[in-house]
Amino acid sequence: MNILPEALEDLIESFAVLPGVGQKTAERYAYYLVKQPDNTSAKLASVLNNLKSQIKQCPKTFALISSSQSESDLYSNPKRDKTTIAVVAEPFDIVAIEKTAKYQGTYHVLGGLISPLDGISPDSLHIPELLSRIIEDRVVEVILATSASVEGESTALYIQSRINEQNPNIKVTRLARGLPIGLDIEYADQITLSRALENRQSF
Amino acid sequence: MNILPEALEDLIESFAVLPGVGQKTAERYAYYLVKQPDNTSAKLASVLNNLKSQIKQCPKTFALISSSQSESDLYSNPKRDKTTIAVVAEPFDIVAIEKTAKYQGTYHVLGGLISPLDGISPDSLHIPELLSRIIEDRVVEVILATSASVEGESTALYIQSRINEQNPNIKVTRLARGLPIGLDIEYADQITLSRALENRQSF
Numbered sequence: 186m187n188i189l190p191e192a193l194e195d196l197i198e199s200f201a202v203l204p205g206v207g208q209k210t211a212e213r214y215a216y217y218l219v220k221q222p223d224n225t226s227a228k229l230a231s232v233l234n235n236l237k238s239q240i241k242q243c244p245k246t247f248a249l250i251s252s253s254q255s256e257s258d259l260y261s262n263p264k265r266d267k268t269t270i271a272v273v274a275e276p277f278d279i280v281a282i283e284k285t286a287k288y289q290g291t292y293h294v295l296g297g298l299i300s301p302l303d304g305i306s307p308d309s310l311h312i313p314e315l316l317s318r319i320i321e322d323r324v325v326e327v328i329l330a331t332s333a334s335v336e337g338e339s340t341a342l343y344i345q346s347r348i349n350e351q352n353p354n355i356k357v358t359r360l361a362r363g364l365p366i367g368l369d370i371e372y373a374d375q376i377t378l379s380r381a382l383e384n385r386q387s388f
Numbered sequence: 389m390n391i392l393p394e395a396l397e398d399l400i401e402s403f404a405v406l407p408g409v410g411q412k413t414a415e416r417y418a419y420y421l422v423k424q425p426d427n428t429s430a431k432l433a434s435v436l437n438n439l440k441s442q443i444k445q446c447p448k449t450f451a452l453i454s455s456s457q458s459e460s461d462l463y464s465n466p467k468r469d470k471t472t473i474a475v476v477a478e479p480f481d482i483v484a485i486e487k488t489a490k491y492q493g494t495y496h497v498l499g500g501l502i503s504p505l506d507g508i509s510p511d512s513l514h515i516p517e518l519l520s521r522i523i524e525d526r527v528v529e530v531i532l533a534t535s536a537s538v539e540g541e542s543t544a545l546y547i548q549s550r551i552n553e554q555n556p557n558i559k560v561t562r563l564a565r566g567l568p569i570g571l572d573i574e575y576a577d578q579i580t581l582s583r584a585l586e587n588r589q590s591f
Contacts, residue, residue, distance in 0.1 A: 188462070188482060188483050188486050189452060189479075189483060190442065190443045190452055190453050190454040190457075191442070191454055192435070192438050192439055192442035192443050192454065193439070193443055193452060195435045195438075196435045196436065196439055199431060199432045199435050200432075202428065203417045203420060203421075204416055204417070204420050205413075205416070206417075210408075212480060212483075213407055213408070214406045214407070214409075216478070216479070216480050217406060217407050218406075218436070218439060219439065219443065219452065219479075223440045225405065226436045226437075226439050226440060227436070227437065227440075228402060229402045229403075229433075229436050230432075230433040230434070230436035230437040231433070232395070232398045232399045232402050233399065233421070233429045233430070233432050233433035233436070234429075234430065234433040235395050235398075236395055236396070236399055236421060236422070236429050237426045237429060237430075239393065239394070239395035240393045240395050240396055240422070249392060249393055249396060249422065250393050251393040251394060251395065252393075254393075258390065259391070275419070276392075276419070276422075277415060277419050279391060280391050280392060280415075283391050
């Protein structure tokens with residue numbers, strides 16, 4: 186005997202696959218939609234149906250773009266400096282960097298970080314395409330904007346050595362490591378603090 | 389210039405209406421679905437599309453049931469004792485009580501709790517239907533299984549007085565208030581502790 190109707194059980198199950206969503210949260214989402222007018226769940230359904238058909242990867246930068254576009258705006262826009270490339274792991278990292286409004290170059294999405302335990306080798310990332318872009322667009326600087334994790338650091342080191350092999354004159358940089366804004370020194374972890382000390386900046 | 393394709397922005401916006409979901413969480417859900425094979429988002433879409441057409445309210449208990457059913461299994465099942473009704477605020481409360489496997493009576497969903505500030509008056513709840521069921525099914529006990537909040541308590545008091553007016557011989561009970569299992573006395577709040585003391589139980 187089912188306590189809940191099958192359609193509701195199915196919805197709870199589908200919500201529960203989302204990252205960080207357990208049974209209770211999935212029930213809460215499902216029940217919220219049940220209580221809303223019909224068009225709330227219908228709208229979410231149509232948006233989900235359109236998702237895969239309306240987005241694709243930019244062939245140059247591997248950012249997510251609309252199916253109607255040929256290249257990412259952040260690449261095709263003449264205001265963007267094509268001789269500087271910020272290399273990021275995932276498409277959403279671009280959003281975070283764009284929000285700073287401090288960067289005028291282009292992007293290159295790797296599609297992940299090297300992680301042998303998860304079966305992600307350098308071959309499964311968009312590294313050859315990056316190396317071709319460096320030649321094609323006469324790139325002068327590559328910023329390795331990967332996270333400060335073990336995977337992020339080792340991916341950055343690997344790409345840096347590949348770029349160096351191809352052309353040692355290209356400037357390869359990475360994001361500064363140091364104290365995040367607002368953090369008291371006493372709460373900073375040892376590694377962050379020792380990096381901040383090593384890379385101390387002059388006024 | 390959009391950083392993200394419109395289909396993705398739409399999906400993030402639709403997820404952000406769910407309770408407790410902010411911009412960051414919505415982005416995380418959306419990006420998870422982008423990375424999954426096509427059928428993950430298609431499945432969620434079809435489940436959402438079916439939601440409203442495949443569920444309805446039981447005309448007796450106001451629990452959620454499949455459109456193909458005429459009454460809730462928890463009511464029509466001859467093993468359930470129709471002379472005992474547990475009155476709950478929302479359909480999901482039934483799931484919580486059923487999980488205890490300690491209850492063999494039927495349910496009645498109010499559809500909310502009396503809350504003048506939110507515009508929920510006694511008239512917007514399924515109270516008249518409860519009063520008719522009490523006569524119809526020759527009910528002997530009504531358990532007011534509302535939460536221990538101000539709204540839950542005042543709704544229980546209101547219904548208790550309405551039942552009393554109609555037939556003072558019906559036993560009206562409510563869920564015991566006391567220490568939750570696993571809680572140390574030192575961490576119990578004053579109201580819970582004073583209720584537990586007032587309603588102390590003999591061995």
